[in-house]
Amino acid sequence: MPLPLVPLVGGLLSGIGTAAVSALGYFSAWSAKRIALVVAGVAAIAVAVGVFVSVVDSAISSVAVSMPDEIQTAFLFLPANIAACTTAIVTVHVARWVYSLHLKAIDIKVN
Numbered sequence: 001m002p003l004p005l006v007p008l009v010g011g012l013l014s015g016i017g018t019a020a021v022s023a024l025g026y027f028s029a030w031s032a033k034r035i036a037l038v039v040a041g042v043a044a045i046a047v048a049v050g051v052f053v054s055v056v057d058s059a060i061s062s063v064a065v066s067m068p069d070e071i072q073t074a075f076l077f078l079p080a081n082i083a084a085c086t087t088a089i090v091t092v093h094v095a096r097w098v099y100s101l102h103l104k105a106i107d108i109k110v111n
Contacts, residue, residue: 045098
């Protein structure tokens with residue numbers, strides 16, 4: 001008598017396997033979309049920071065050229081890595097801003 005149960009159990013396991021594969025496919029597609037959105041957001045922030053640093057660097061350079069000779073001498077004492085320093089400062093400010101946005105989003109989801 002146990003022989004008729006074998007096709008039933010085999011069909012049940014096949015159905016469970018198909019459902020699991022379908023669910024796994026759905027969640028992997030969902031996570032891939034989410035990861036793509038996060039990567040696009042990070043890239044957009046990186047471009048914005050790069051443009052901002054470039055603008056600040058060119059503004060400092062243009063100010064240094066149009067200043068009187070006495071003040072231009074002060075610009076000789078600026079470090080050569082002023083662009084890297086500005087980039088680091090702006091990047092930290094943007095990271096803090098993104099962090100605070102995440103905390104606000106978590107707070108909204110929790111409450």
